[in-house]
Amino acid sequence: QVQLVETGGRLVQAGGSLRLACAASGRTFSSLTMGWFRQAPGKEREFVAAISWSGKSTDYADSVKGRFTISRDNTKNTSYLQMNSLKPEDTAVYYCAADHRFHFPVVLIEEYDAWGQGTQVTVSS
Numbered sequence: 001q002v003q004l005v006e007t008g009g010r011l012v013q014a015g016g017s018l019r020l021a022c023a024a025s026g027r028t029f030s031s032l033t034m035g036w037f038r039q040a041p042g043k044e045r046e047f048v049a050a051i052s053w054s055g056k057s058t059d060y061a062d063s064v065k066g067r068f069t070i071s072r073d074n075t076k077n078t079s080y081l082q083m084n085s086l087k088p089e090d091t092a093v094y095y096c097a098a099d100h101r102f103h104f105p106v107v108l109i110e111e112y113d114a115w116g117q118g119t120q121v122t123v124s125s
Contacts, residue, residue: 002027002098002114009094009119012086016123020081022096022116030054033099033106034072034079038092038121045095045109049081052104059105064090086123093118 008020022034031053039045049070050059058070069082079096097112106112 004116029077
């Protein structure tokens, strides 16, 4: 069983940047595909980005391509989501997730078997 803890969410102005971090414990981190999802008020949770267990492959939602970058440091058991050129529509609770099945890309909520508690990102206009 893997435990995930997200940090880094806060209030930021439009056009600004944030870096979210997801610390993992309880399972070999280098065997996990890591994903980031977000959920805005009144909306369903949606896929944002994913990175393969080795870090060699990444995948992004069209809405964040060119602005967000997912990365990982397997020596620190941590995944990151660098968010640049933030927009008010990026406001949401951001969740990290882990999948242990060595599949990629992994974009569906039901394919992930561990989730963090979420971190709030608010982008003001």
